[in-house]
Amino acid sequence: MAELRVVGQPVPREDAVDKVTGAARYTTDLALPGTLRAAILTSPHASARIVRIDTSAALAVPGVRAVLTGADLDIRLGLYLRDKRILARDVVRYQGEAVAAVAADTLDAAREACHLLRVEYQELPAVFDPRDARKPEAPLVHPDLATYDHMRGVFFPKAGTNIAHHQKVRKGDSAAALAASDVCLEVSFDNPPVQHVPMETHAAIAHALPGGRVEVWTSSQSPYTVRHLLALAFGMPHAAIRVHVPHVGGGFGGKAGLGLEPLAYVLSRACGGRPVEIAMTREEEFNTTPSRQGLYSTIRLGATRDGRLTALEAEYVWDAGAYADYGVNVGRAAAYSGAGPYALDHCSIDSYVVYTNKVYGTAYRGFGHLEVLWGVERAMDRMARALGLDPVEFRRRNLLREGATTITGEPFTNGHGKPIECLEAAAEAIGWGRRPSAPSAPHKVRGKGVAMLHKAPAMPTYTSCAAIVKLDEDGAADVLVSGVDYGQGTYTVLRQVAAEELGLPIDKVHITWECDTAMTPYDWQTVASRFAYMGGNAVIEACADCLCQLRAVAAGALGVPADGLVCRDGKVFPRQDPARGIAYKDLALGYTFPNGNSIGGPVIGHGRYIATGLTNLDPETGQGRPAQFWTYGAHAVEIEVDTETGEIEVLRIATALDAGKVLNPLLCRGQVVGGIVQGLGSAVLEGFRFDDKGRLLNPNFVDYKIPTAKDLPREIVPILLENPQPGGPYGARGVAEHPMISVPSAIGNALRDALGIEFESLPLSSERVLEKILVARAPRPDTP
Amino acid sequence: MNGRLETATVPAGMTLLEFLRGRLCLVGTKEGCGIGECGACTVLLDGKPVTACLVLAVEADGGAVDTIEGEARDGELSALQKAFIEAGAIQCGFCTPGMIMSARGLLRRIPNPTDDEIVEAMAGNLCRCTGYEAILEAVRVAAQAKAVPHAGQMVAGQSAGGSGSQGGRLSSPRVPGEGGGRG
Known part of the structure; x- marks a missing residue:
């Protein structure tokens, strides 16, 4: 491998200047005109039937635009197993579960209205220890588990129990091998649930648009997964949903799936299409949003x-x-x-x-x-x-x-x-x-x-991602991906990869900081420590595509075969004659001959990567x-x-x-x-x-x-x-x-x-x- | 406010954080917990670090407030900001404005802090990404570099810091803070 110029160097983050000056914009920093603010009411009980919710006093609070409860929303959500409601419907299954939401002109009004909601609960038997929950006499958290849609062939929920999945691994004959061992021991351990504690709590803004469309801004690790799950939940075409991810203040997995986006959307719909912003308080982040098991x-x-x-x-x-x-x-x-x-x-x-x-x-x-x-x-x-x-x-x-x-x-x-x-x-x-x-x-x-x-x-065995690299008028390169850099630094690494591959200095390679499902190409999710690997490979392929286009145009301009051309230091030149180089900036939008004739066109490279060999x-x-x-x-x-x-x-x-x-x-x-x-x-x-x-x-x-x-x-x-x-x-x-x-x-x-x-x-x-x-x-x- | 006079009539119950973010659009100051436990909303009030979520806007009446938007001056990053970048002290960036303001408060009070004083001053600001090591290093480096006035990296555009930073001149004399931590 040729000596690396940029990859392997301690390049500082490109976003760092925005972050040290306060210019970096996170979801709740975006102010769309007319945005309403939302608040939720959560359950004080771990397991209860919702007998009735009186919304009349809440609706009377000045500035309140909509009050929603689970009774209004007959939709099931889920990543692998569709077992969850946007707001608890009929029953609550944990203390902290959202049972109602209010959108209002101000956050104070929304919170006041939440305080005025009257919920009548009837407590139900509950189970808190998963070892108890496996016993036959345990109350069922989901009595309807058998009817839930799930990813078949991968997950195996057991109807009539509390078991959402049972994964087996069997290799050899462990019982016989243990019996024949010189030394055996059995030990038990336990871990409590913990919280991710991103410094930015979950937040989302949704803007319901005419014609059954929606635009979403969210603190998420996975713009395309948010879009896909919204599409499934609401029966919308994917193109009707546009998901933006601005800067994200930490995630650690807690923002990998679907979060507040569906709630923000139904509230926006209920308010006649006014944008609605909802953000968790720190207490709600602990009580309501998911944890580590x-x-x-x-x-x-x-x-x-x-x-x-x-x-x-x-x-x-x-x-x-x-x-x-x-x-x-x-x-x-x-x-x-x-x-x-x-x-x-x-x-x-x-x-x-x-x-x-x-x-x-x-x-x-x-x-x-x-x-x-x-x-x-x-x-x-x-x-x-x-x-x-x-x-x-x-x-x-x-x-x-x-x-x-x-x-x-x-x-x-x-x-x-x-x-x-x-x-x-x-x-x-x-x-x-x-x-x-x-x-x-x-x-x-x-x-x-x-x-x-x-x-x-x-x-999943079919996990994939894509990258686009486009050249600017000045010969610099822009990288577009939909993996999210929520702090881990992958965008800087992808810039380094692109700089290395394109033969450009690092300061001539940029990456687009807002992910946007209408503009940046597909990526599955930014999870699992796979973005530098998969995104890196996609960027390498996109750069190769750019270089191929640059060489083809330069070949026409120079009247030489493309395969004898080298791309380095921002120029394309014949291997034997570096002095006859053409700068990327003179090729990026197409090449113009002295007489005005032009060839080529804007250089835009596309790369992709898909998991290979997984079963x-x-x-x-x-x-x-x-x-x-x-x-x-x-x-x-x-x-x-x-x-x-x-x-x-x-x-x-x-x-x-x-x-x-x-x-x-x-x-x-x-x-x-x-x-x-x-x-x-x-x-x-x-x-x-x-x-x-x-x-x-x-x-x-x-x-x-x-x-x-x-x-x-x-x-x-x-x-x-x-x-x-x-x-x-x-x-x-x-x-x-x-x-x-x-x-x-x-x-x-x-x-x-x-x-x-x-x-x-x-x-x-x-x-x-x-x-x-x-x-x-x-x-x-x-x-x- | 970052050296500019701001005049406003506010509800008595409005926090300084709500005033900064909602009225002045100075959204560089972040809300991490809303009850003074995480330090994300740290600003300087009369030179002393305070959590803006626990200070009423009216308490700042007649005082000097410095926010992250006023840290870079004349389009140039401060030594502290540069040190954060070069030390790798930033990941998601959500705690960064509060971290820098706590560090600024420390360096105003103690220009040459010991390592213990740095840790004490920064311990009220939570960060979940970096593990703090690079942040503490950045403060150390900035303390050593403070004699060198703003040199080097330019901020993109004069208005990058928001409305409060335009033509930003830090005004009134600073009152030394009493504690290293948050107010």
């Missing part, structure tokens, strides 16, 4: 005495909450990844996605992998200890390597990257094998831990090819624990990822550091707490803490390996979600090392840690 795991491991894993069995019970949303696909993806990056001949996994009467789950950075690997990577440490082996050495002996197959039967090759190198690099960076350094006070103790991670994009998984065995690529990595941490307070301080965390190729080291480091700190939130701070009526107790930043600048690890060591990915742009893989995955596992393993105490539940909050320390220290009653 909770998980209960039970894992059985077998190994030989010399440290070879023989089998893994796992049961994963996901707390889907009231609606399936992405949760069913999380349960699917985390099953086919559910044994960690290990070579296993015998494996059996059952992953159940179970409805409960709680706020529903959705995609969240890591897509189930942080949750299952909290169990798997803690179990691996226990097995290492049971065998008397060093946890790094035990993993080294069992990690996937050339010649092994994954648990779905995919051959592992060197093109997958090198998990063993990741483990060794991370371990070395924290001085693994040496005793932890001396603690900073007598009541503090230190420990070290490692954990592996892996993840592939969880996406649906066998419903009984889970065997198949689910992954376009895998990204592997490892964390190693050293922590200090205050035994008087239970507080954990991360002294050092080393995170090694096999990125294939680092396209932009500045932004890649940003993903790694940001992911680690977000993972730290899941590890030690975050988790929903509910009372016995299913009411969320911590829907705000006082009671639900996320990491602040005071919570940073003392030292963060990102390590990026570059074992290239065949088919990846310049050999790159996705790395955006991965830094977060397994941070809790590594800290949990270090905590065991420091204290000699096992922790099974997240978060590892100071009160939970202290409680276990006190129990361990309490004098034991005499036992015979």
Whole structure:
């Protein structure tokens, strides 16, 4: 490969100037003339029948334009399983579910009207623990599950139960292999539901137009998915719906699907086509918009005495909450990844996605992998200890390597990257094998831990995307895509790719910042760490198309064959005669000869990419090819624990990822550091707490803490390996979600090392840690 | 308001945030929680960082308010803004205006802050993307660079900062803040 000029450089974000000056516009910064503001009323009950809603007082509030309830809207929505209403209809299934909405001239009027709505509820039996919800006597969250439309052949809701999906993986004979193992262990773990906490809450504006059309502006990761699901829900042609995505203030998966757009649209329709803006308050963001699912795991491991894993069995019970949303696909993806990056001949996994009467789950950075690997990577440490082996050495002996197959039967090759190198690099960076350094006070103790991670994009087998590259009059290039850069930095990377391919300096390549389904070309969704990979490939193809057009016109202009022409430094020239070059600017709109004759025309390149070689998984065995690529990595941490307070301080965390190729080291480091700190939130701070009526107790930043600048690890060591990915742009893989995955596992393993105490539940909050320390220290009653 | 006199009659219950965004169209200041917990709406009131969602507009009567739109001057980014860009301290950008205003408040009060003072001053501003490391680095760099007046990168167009920044001259003397965190 020729030496790279732009790809691999630490190019700062092009949008940064707009973001540091306040010029960047997010959804609620857009002011369409005549826009009304909307507010919602949410259910105080987790499970109740809506007997009646009296809207008369609300309608009488000056400035109120429309009041809608579920009774007005007989529409079902859903990504994979159509189980949800725009507003609760007949029954509410979680505390925080929207039951009515008001659009008014001002937000104050809309809120006042919501306060004046009188809703009569009749409480119904509820179920909050997914393990209870699986029992035959459990109340059904969706008694009509059998009648719901769903993606057949991929998801398997069980009628007459609360099971929205059951994913199986079967390889070899795990029962026999466990029975024959020298050492077996069974361990259980759990994770609470958590919130994404994007700094910008969900927001949408809809403008219902004459002729059954609608224009939408939304804080979304997926403009085309929003359009498609709106089209399905309302029976509209796709062209009747135009979705704009301006700047988005974070998403992390929480804005991947359909959010407030349908509600904004029906309100706009009800107001005679006035634009309606709706934005979640922070409390509603916690209570009403979806979260990350909770998980209960039970894992059985077998190994030989010399440290070879023989089998893994796992049961994963996901707390889907009231609606399936992405949760069913999380349960699917985390099953086919559910044994960690290990070579296993015998494996059996059952992953159940179970409805409960709680706020529903959705995609969240890591897509189930942080949750299952909290169990798997803690179990691996226990097995290492049971065998008397060093946890790094035990993993080294069992990690996937050339010649092994994954648990779905995919051959592992060197093109997958090198998990063993990741483990060794991370371990070395924290001085693994040496005793932890001396603690900073007598009541503090230190420990070290490692954990592996892996993840592939969880996406349909036919996932595709497109890119358009057009040349300007001055020879600069514009890139148009519909993947969204909501902070992760992909647009800068795509500019670098285009600059590299077109032979232009980076400041002559721009990317259009607003996605618009009427203007920017198709992309499935901006999720799953697949945009740099798929969008990068689409941009490469679009640039090749541009270069082909440029060479064809230049060939006509110069009177030479096109195949002898080179495009570099913004010029097209014959390979043998660089001085006879024509600048891109003289070709971008067509070439004009001295006599005025012209040839060519505007240069606009088109590129596309579609997932290749993926298969649906066998419903009984889970065997198949689910992954376009895998990204592997490892964390190693050293922590200090205050035994008087239970507080954990991360002294050092080393995170090694096999990125294939680092396209932009500045932004890649940003993903790694940001992911680690977000993972730290899941590890030690975050988790929903509910009372016995299913009411969320911590829907705000006082009671639900996320990491602040005071919570940073003392030292963060990102390590990026570059074992290239065949088919990846310049050999790159996705790395955006991965830094977060397994941070809790590594800290949990270090905590065991420091204290000699096992922790099974997240978060590892100071009160939970202290409680276990006190129990361990309490004098034991005499036992015979 | 960013060095300009603004005259308005407002309802007594209107917050400074609503006034900035709704009346003056200074939408660079963001609402992240509405109850003073996240710092996204941080502006300077008489030189001191405050969360604009917890301050009534009438409380700013006669005072000096600085928002993100007034940070770049004469079309040039401040050292703080440049440091944020170069350190990679920005991802989604929603917390960025509040972060920069908190940092501005700190540097007004303590031109050469220690690392602990930087962390203390920034700890009231939540960011979910960056992991803070690059933000703290940007503040450090800006503190060291502050002697160098606005040089380098141009803002596209004088009006890029919105109505409040036009011909922006920071006026009245600053009252040093008392706390490093948010007001």
